[in-house]
């Protein structure tokens with residue numbers, strides 16, 4: 001899942017070594033003098049990298065001149081052609097999976113570094129376990145064997161519990177997790193009719209349901225064991241050419257999106273705290289492997305991800321923020337229009353944040369919330385808020401301006417979901433906006 005804050009991704013070159021800085025003439029402190037010089041150099045570097053906007057005073061001057069209506073005024077000097085703006089210097093960005101060795105260790109939060117409201121904050125054993133898993137991810141370099149995690153029975157139990165809840169929701173209207181296979185076994189028109197009926201009732205994107213069923217049939221995904229990244233990576237690469245790379249925690253939006261441009265998905269391997277299996281405040285192995293990976297095996301959806309990633313290359317910070325919001329409201333929490341007119345589900349989920357959260361998936365598509373496990377710590381945000389009916393708005397080209405300007409909660413259910421006309425429709429909207437960003 002994409003993290004919120006844009007972290008320390010400044011790619012400005014490091015300051016030159018401070019060799020024998022001259023003492024400050026006022027305080028005689030050579031250290032202060034050197035720090036000041038470094039700050040000035042860095043500031044100038046930023047100034048030169050991005051064309052400066054017109055100063056407010058200059059705008060006012062132009063407006064006043066236009067409004068003067070030709071009233072006598074000192075004749076202006078012949079206007080010289082303004083010098084062309086300096087070309088915007090693009091910062092370095094990774095374009096290959098190997099390049100990601102440079103950014104993958106720049107996690108904003110990793111290991112046992114948990115916030116005080118994290119369900120595992122007070123659990124020393126859980127924090128230690130996470131630290132061990134994330135340390136292996138931090139050591140990974142492109143070309144190494146993907147880390148294998150020997151998951152403990154308690155971790156597998158968490159996976160199995162969430163798998164069962166999500167499988168039940170995926171099967172709504174679809175005749176069970178094997179509904180597609182059963183329809184295919186009928187053959188001919190009967191199979192087509194059964195498949196169409198199953199698809200109408202789905203509350204998840206039919207392409208996603210089919211991808212999960214395929215992964216299960218091939219032994220890549222299972223409710224009985226947490227998959228290892230190696231098998232998932234090979235399966236995914238065979239379908240769309242994408243790769244999965246281990247990561248120790250949250251990356252900055254820039255680094256994460258740049259990875260998508262290289263057709264690499266950064267995936268955590270630790271699992272959420274067992275006290276709240278239906279909720280995680282951060283991406284975990286359930287979110288990555290049950291949410292994102294099956295979607296990335298679908299060519300149209302993989303292309304949508306890659307489009308956002310390519311648009312993020314060398315983009316300004318404000319463009320990265322807009323792309324991150326577009327990613328959030330589509331890849332993480334996107335909905336599709338269903339087939340209510342034919343008696344089917346009115347909405348279908350394709351966002352990975354929905355497809356890995358039983359509670360929010362049910363709420364987003366208008367189903368009753370699934371029962372929580374006995375003894376589960378239902379935190380604020382893990383249960384529906386007072387108004388259970390979220391706001392659902394069409395995802396159109398016109399709506400993108402609103403999408404990229406919208407804030408969103410990260411520790412509670414979403415207030416707004418944007419609904420697209422199929423995965424191809426979502427991809428078209430994203431591609432159109434990505435072209436705008438690249439033209440900026």
Ligand SMILES: [Fe+2]
Nearest residue numbers: 001002283352
């Ligand atoms: Fe995600």
